[in-house]
Amino acid sequence: MVKLREFSTQLAQRLKDAPNKPTEPTRLAVRIGAESYLIEMALAGEIVSLPGIAPVPWTRPWYRGLANVRGRLIGVVDIMQLSGRDPLPPDQSQQVLVFGEVLGVNAGILVSRAFGIRNLKELTLLEGEAPATGLAPRASWEHARYRDNDGLTMTELELRELAMSPHFSAIGV
Numbered sequence: 493m494v495k496l497r498e499f500s501t502q503l504a505q506r507l508k509d510a511p512n513k514p515t516e517p518t519r520l521a522v523r524i525g526a527e528s529y530l531i532e533m534a535l536a537g538e539i540v541s542l543p544g545i546a547p548v549p550w551t552r553p554w555y556r557g558l559a560n561v562r563g564r565l566i567g568v569v570d571i572m573q574l575s576g577r578d579p580l581p582p583d584q585s586q587q588v589l590v591f592g593e594v595l596g597v598n599a600g601i602l603v604s605r606a607f608g609i610r611n612l613k614e615l616t617l618l619e620g621e622a623p624a625t626g627l628a629p630r631a632s633w634e635h636a637r638y639r640d641n642d643g644l645t646m647t648e649l650e651l652r653e654l655a656m657s658p659h660f661s662a663i664g665v
Contacts, residue, residue, distance in 0.1 A: 517612040518612070519531055520608075522539075522605065527647065528607075529646060537593060539587050546558050553579070555567065559600070561588070568599075571601045571602070587606070588600040589603050632657065635650050
């Protein structure tokens with residue numbers, strides 16, 4: 493009984509202290525095709541298994557269609573194709589990263605898989621490094637590039653900038 497009381501006291505103290513501590517700059521790490529990206533946790537709503545996607549006529553090829561995610565209609569976008577790259581093959585489109593409600597956009601992007609959380613303080617910023625060969629120039633929503641201790645290069649994907657992009661909202665042909 494004493495241990496439970498002690499635990500409760502420690503937990504209450506940690507919760508009380510939590511808002512006073514600066515938050516770590518953590519990012520969700522996802523793979524989209526052969527590329528790795530970092531996404532701000534506060535802007536990512538959730539990652540779900542690829543639901544059924546209903547195609548929408550007269551839309552651009554990168555706009556895959558609408559999906560029902562827990563009763564919410566989400567526009568599903570192939571960000572690789574939107575960025576001028578080859579479309580994400582069906583065998584690599586396994587999940588949808590749904591935008592957080594804070595962005596005010598009912599949308600999500602196809603991802604191959606999420607593979608963890610990264611702290612930006614533990615990554616090396618690659619300044620001025622060109623994108624990998626074979627890729628189109630970086631889109632405006634692709635920001636800094638980082639390398640982790642294992643040598644994996646990841647690009648920070650700014651969902652807010654993507655959601656506000658006129659290119660992103662112009663789905664009609």
